[in-house]
Amino acid sequence: MKFAIDIGHNCSPDIGAKGIKFEDALTKEVGSKVIEKLKKLGHEVINVLPVRCNSVSDSLNRRVQVSNLNNVNLYVSIHFNAGGGQGSEVYFYPGSTTGERYSKSVLSELVKLGYKNRGVKNGSSLYVVRNAKAPAILIEVSFVDSKDDMSKYNAEKIANAIVKGLTGKAPEESVPVKDNDKENKIYKVQVGAFTDKNNAEAMVQKLKEKGFNAVID
Ligand SMILES: [Zn+2]
Numbered sequence: 001m002k003f004a005i006d007i008g009h010n011c012s013p014d015i016g017a018k019g020i021k022f023e024d025a026l027t028k029e030v031g032s033k034v035i036e037k038l039k040k041l042g043h044e045v046i047n048v049l050p051v052r053c054n055s056v057s058d059s060l061n062r063r064v065q066v067s068n069l070n071n072v073n074l075y076v077s078i079h080f081n082a083g084g085g086q087g088s089e090v091y092f093y094p095g096s097t098t099g100e101r102y103s104k105s106v107l108s109e110l111v112k113l114g115y116k117n118r119g120v121k122n123g124s125s126l127y128v129v130r131n132a133k134a135p136a137i138l139i140e141v142s143f144v145d146s147k148d149d150m151s152k153y154n155a156e157k158i159a160n161a162i163v164k165g166l167t168g169k170a171p172e173e174s175v176p177v178k179d180n181d182k183e184n185k186i187y188k189v190q191v192g193a194f195t196d197k198n199n200a201e202a203m204v205q206k207l208k209e210k211g212f213n214a215v216i217d
Pocket residue numbers: 008009016017023079080
């Protein structure tokens with residue numbers, strides 16, 4: 001599947017809300033993880049965040065144009081809310097069954113993280129939802145000015161929830177390997193330990209040349 005991922009704001013003068021945390025930082029962190037995780041699952045991703053923006057409307061227009069040119073299957077805009085509320089909500093264009101389906105599945109995954117369910121909503125007044133050629137959803141993950149929401153903020157978990165909602169697949173969680181599990185015991189072979197990273201990289205290179213699959217741990 002081909003996704004447009006829209007990391008909200010982050011293109012001055014298009015800047016996000018400021019509360020306990022800054023929306024720009026959160027959309028960037030979560031959005032980057034979502035992009036990485038979708039690619040890992042084999043999906044094509046177009047990052048539509050513009051490099052330069054002349055105005056807020058220019059910022060929004062550029063995002064939609066890039067998405068439209070790339071004929072994506074789904075446009076996903078990632079935002080954080082502000083204004084005194086709490087919890088998650090997802091917007092879609094009324095009548096878009098695809099938009100509605102993805103809005104509901106993403107929202108239900110976010111709610112599992114403990115965020116209040118504010119429901120799926122009419123996004124017809126939102127520029128990107130209205131103008132993207134593909135079905136589009138806009139996720140308001142949580143509120144940057146809510147103490148409760150911000151105390152729950154975890155970019156990794158939020159990104160996993162969004163990806164699960166979009167693909168039905170949970171991305172790999174980085175679970176530590178259990179040492180005492182005999183059946184899954186991993187025996188690592190070490191060929192060197194270096195204080196200088198260059199030396200470690202040189203050794204990896206040498207091993208790779210000999211056909212070994214080496215990694216720096
Ligand atoms: Zn926003």
